Amino acid sequence: MYRVTIDRDACDGVFACLTRDSRFVEDDDGLATLETSSGDVEADAETVEATFADDHAADAEAAAAACPFDAITVEEVSES
Numbered sequence: 001m002y003r004v005t006i007d008r009d010a011c012d013g014v015f016a017c018l019t020r021d022s023r024f025v026e027d028d029d030g031l032a033t034l035e036t037s038s039g040d041v042e043a044d045a046e047t048v049e050a051t052f053a054d055d056h057a058a059d060a061e062a063a064a065a066a067c068p069f070d071a072i073t074v075e076e077v078s079e080s
């Protein structure tokens, strides 16, 4: 499993992430959020976070690498 986190304070709406991973979408505030049917998305004013158990971690990592503000974090998490 892996967790994807967007730091909304760091995000500046460049949307380089959207072209790397279609789970990243623009929200009503013009910032990136996550939209998916396969993971639970939790969002508050500062962060958007979702945990996935699929084989698309590389897509999320590509989005993280493309973000000019390092607003995206992808980390392995253990099953619980």
Ligand code: SF4
Binding pocket: 006, 010, 011, 012, 013, 014, 015, 016, 017, 018, 024, 031, 032, 066, 067, 068, 069, 070, 071, 072
């Ligand atoms: S690439 Fe980074 S700054 Fe740009 S929208 Fe995505 S998360 Fe936000």
